Amino acid sequence: MQSPFIVELTEQNFRETLEGSMNVPVLVHFWASAQPESAQVIPELQMLAQQYSGAFTLALLDCEQQPALASQFGVQALPTIALFINGQAVDGMGGPQPIDSITAMLQKHLPSQDEMQLKQANNLLQQGEHAQALAILQTLSEELKNRGDVKLATADCLLETKQFELAKTLLSTIPLEYQDNYYKGLIAKLDLHLQAADSPELQRLEQERAANPDNLELVCELAVQYNQVGRDEEALELLWNILKTNLGAQDGEVKKVFMDILSALGQGNALAGKYRRQLYSILY
Secondary structure: OOOOOEEEOOOOOHHHHHHHHHOOOEEEEEEOOOOHHHHOOHHHHHHHHHHOOOOOEEEEEEOOOOHHHHHHHOOOOOOEEEEEEOOEEEEEEEOOOOHHHHHHHHHOOOOOHHHHHHHHHHHHHHOOOHHHHHHHHOOOOHHHHOOHHHHHHHHHHHHHOOOHHHHHHHHOOOOHHHOOHHHHHHHHHHHHHHHHOOOHHHHHHHHHHHHOOOOHHHHHHHHHHHHHOOOHHHHHHHHHHHHOOOOOHHHHHHHHHHHHHHHHHOOOOHHHHHHHHHHHHHHO
16 A cells, blocks of 8 residues: 555665654554464554554564564564654554554554644644634634643634634633743734724724715725724624615625625634525525
8 A cells, every 4th residue: 555654664764764753653563474364454554544644654564575674673473563652662562463452552652633633733824724724623622622722723713814803702711821922922913903993994984874874885885894804793794784674785785795705704604604594594
């Protein structure tokens, strides 16, 4: 099976492979084609390596083809499984073993599925893929979500996806020990948004709209401005209050602005989902 997570050990690559255990655990399976029972579990090990998507490297050593290499490891019986972490053997099993037993041994040393997902989310965050990172962070267990570092990462994603109210609420719950420079940077970003969200231009539009509540062109303009500074719920609520009694208001312009804001928020946005459902309830 061709996979970046599976390697056939040879004299040429064994040192590099074991050095790789400084970063990712390496599971070595010692076997020989002359002993079929030692090869029976290999397909299941390969599937396991694929399922874990790089959480460990599976290294297969055919002791019949590589006797000198096998002797360096001091293998006494086949099959044998050995787990290497930081260049050292930390666990192992001798004799034929069911895949469940091997998996249980691995799980004692590997990060949990949640931890692996958190690592993936952090990598996406570093790459600027905030929406994708947020989608993963929201699937984590409640215990992990409540960790200070996870809250900070989530707040970062919320700010970058313009979900400012949710970010503000989350940042208010950050424990004191996590209020570091990262936290201060997020607070500064939120403060900048709050200042922009109450600009003189917005205040002027709000005053004009208050004086002319039936001017739908003004309503649309104000909703667009709200959306541009991340006050999406106010924008949608403003438009919805008109649409729920008149879908064709302002020759369809109110509905168009409403739909444009929903599209900009994206399919996975909870606020957009709420207002889509409300719209569908009167359409169908």
